[in-house]
Amino acid sequence: MLDNIWFTAAIWIGLAFLASIISIRVGISVALIEILVGVAAGNVPLVDGHSILRSTDWTNFLAMLGSGVLTFLAGAEIDPVALRKNLRPGLAIGAAAFLLPFGGVWAFAQLLLGWPVQQAQIAGIALSTTSVAVVYAVMIETGQSETALGKMILVACFINDLGTVLALGLIFANYDVWLLVFVVVTCLALFIVPKLARFVISRCGAKRVSEPEIKFVFFVLFFLGGLASTAKSEAVLPAYLLGLVLAGVFFHDKTLVLRMRSIAFAMFTPFYFIRAGSFVAVSAVWTAMGVILLLLATKMLTKFVGVFPLSRLYFMRKREAKYTTLLMSTGLTFGTISALFGLQNKIISQQQYSILVTVVILSAVVPTLIAQKFFEPTRRAMDAWGRFYQRRVSVRAGMVKLPNGK
Numbered sequence: 001m002l003d004n005i006w007f008t009a010a011i012w013i014g015l016a017f018l019a020s021i022i023s024i025r026v027g028i029s030v031a032l033i034e035i036l037v038g039v040a041a042g043n044v045p046l047v048d049g050h051s052i053l054r055s056t057d058w059t060n061f062l063a064m065l066g067s068g069v070l071t072f073l074a075g076a077e078i079d080p081v082a083l084r085k086n087l088r089p090g091l092a093i094g095a096a097a098f099l100l101p102f103g104g105v106w107a108f109a110q111l112l113l114g115w116p117v118q119q120a121q122i123a124g125i126a127l128s129t130t131s132v133a134v135v136y137a138v139m140i141e142t143g144q145s146e147t148a149l150g151k152m153i154l155v156a157c158f159i160n161d162l163g164t165v166l167a168l169g170l171i172f173a174n175y176d177v178w179l180l181v182f183v184v185v186t187c188l189a190l191f192i193v194p195k196l197a198r199f200v201i202s203r204c205g206a207k208r209v210s211e212p213e214i215k216f217v218f219f220v221l222f223f224l225g226g227l228a229s230t231a232k233s234e235a236v237l238p239a240y241l242l243g244l245v246l247a248g249v250f251f252h253d254k255t256l257v258l259r260m261r262s263i264a265f266a267m268f269t270p271f272y273f274i275r276a277g278s279f280v281a282v283s284a285v286w287t288a289m290g291v292i293l294l295l296l297a298t299k300m301l302t303k304f305v306g307v308f309p310l311s312r313l314y315f316m317r318k319r320e321a322k323y324t325t326l327l328m329s330t331g332l333t334f335g336t337i338s339a340l341f342g343l344q345n346k347i348i349s350q351q352q353y354s355i356l357v358t359v360v361i362l363s364a365v366v367p368t369l370i371a372q373k374f375f376e377p378t379r380r381a382m383d384a385w386g387r388f389y390q391r392r393v394s395v396r397a398g399m400v401k402l403p404n405g406k
Contacts, residue, residue: 008054015041015053016270030265031133031273031332032364035357038277053278059271064235066272067337068225069264071165071236072217074132074333075243076250076257078158082151083247089314089389090152094130094159096306097328102128102167104302105295113291118172119352122342125167126356127299127363130160131332134364138327138372147379148386149316153324162240164334168341169228169237182231186224186238190245193220197249201256214260217246234341236334276336276357279343284354295359300367303329315389319375320382326371335360 019037023030041053083090106124109115115123135157139145145154173179197216204212220242225235250257285292307328311321339356342348348356 003054005056005058008056008059011052011054012059012271012274015274019270019274029133029332029364031269032361034270034273035277035332035336035361038274039280039282040277041274042278042280043282053274055275055278059275062268062271063275064272066264066268066270067340068221068235068239069260070269070272070333071239071337072221072243073257073261073264074161075158075240076247076260077136078155078244078247079151080248080251083155083158086148086152086155089310090155091159092314093152093307093310093324093328094156095163096310097130097156097160097303098128098163098167100302100306101299102163105298108295108298115352119342119348121171122338122348123295123352123356125164125171126335126338126342127295127331127359128160128167129164129331129334129338129360130157130328131330131335131364132157132161133333134330134368135327138368142372142376143379144382147382148389149320149324149377149382152386153327156324156328160328161334162244164338165234165237165240168338169233172232172234172341172345172347174232176231178227178231179233182227182233182238185227186241189220189224189238190241193242194245194249197246201249201253211259213256214263217260236337273336276340279340279350280354280357281350282354284351285358288351288355292355292358292362295355296362296366299331299359299363300329315392316385317381320377320385323371323375323377326367326375329363329367331360331363335363 015037016034019034020030022028022037023033026033038053044052102124104124105127106120109123110117110120113120132154135153136145139150139154144150197213200216201213221239224238224242228235228238304325307325308321311324312318316324336357339348339353339360342356343350343353
């Protein structure tokens with residue numbers, strides 16, 4: 001019966017529906033719940049000893065499409081104005097939040113755990129991420145997304161994840177003629193596509209039933225993803241970059257981004273997150289709990305070393321600096337994408353994949369709870385940072401003078 005394509009589809013969508021209900025009830029990101037539902041379904045055997053989830057070519061394709069569209073949206077939903085305004089602190093904090101965990105976890109996995117170089121690199125990439133989804137959800141829930149500090153943190157998350165995507169796409173690529181073709185075509189697309197997108201929107205008009213704008217974006221995503229796959233790189237790299245260059249278009253057309261988000265989260269991303277969770281072996285998690293906790297501690301420690309001093313340097317008080325550091329220590333989407341890339345390309349084993357995804361899940365929960373419980377600043381304090389930061393920048397530029405020589 002489970003070989004019937006309709007029953008297979010019903011099981012996957014039913015699990016996605018269940019995850020949505022649980023997410024609404026408990027107030028936790030639906031992506032995290034979908035991963036946990038995938039873990040549960042993937043570790044419940046049937047009579048024949050197989051999981052209740054049946055992976056087929058079409059479920060694998062939808063999962064792959066989910067990761068690409070999700071990555072695209074992560075880039076497209078960045079506020080271009082906030083990016084330019086907070087580029088200096090966001091670039092510094094985001095770069096440090098990527099580089100130190102990447103190097104620290106890589107060294108820990110290779111030197112102390114004895115993992116080979118490429119396996120340690122996958123660990124470093126997977127645990128260097130910051131979860132835009134988790135941070136954005138926290139900002140929306142607490143009303144901080146419109147504050148100056150909230151926007152700066154989101155910019156830093158974007159820079160952090162850009163480093164992760166670049167590392168994943170470049171470290172494991174085959175450096176041959178196809179990579180050159182991929183780089184050249186991607187650069188041309190990043191230059192041309194924003195103009196073409198505006199042309200398509202202006203010519204076709206908005207709110208068409210056939211959704212030509214969305215089909216155009218999907219066409220470019222599929223084409224660049226195909227080139228990335230041919231070059232043995234990762235399709236999330238051009239997806240993220242494409243989202244970035246189209247952010248201005250999406251920023252002025254909120255309806256378009258809402259429609260794409262609805263399509264992605266209703267149909268594509270559940271297949272990705274449930275599938276990612278289904279590969280986690282619970283038995284491997286229990287036997288490696290000590291390693292999991294050490295990797296989580298390594299990620300959070302290296303994030304603290306990189307982010308906290310820079311937060312203080314950019315005029316944050318200790319409370320806001322600790323809050324920023326903890327939010328930058330979260331991880332979810334790109335962590336699972338990186339770990340799944342390693343598993344699918346046979347770089348890491350299922351046990352190592354289970355370890356990394358468990359650490360990623362814990363990093364989505366532990367730092368967030370600590371930040372909100374003990375260090376959450378008021379909205380007034382987060383806006384005050386923006387005013388003070390801009391004033392200090394003006395002082396350094398010689399545009400204004402502080403009173404009494406301060």
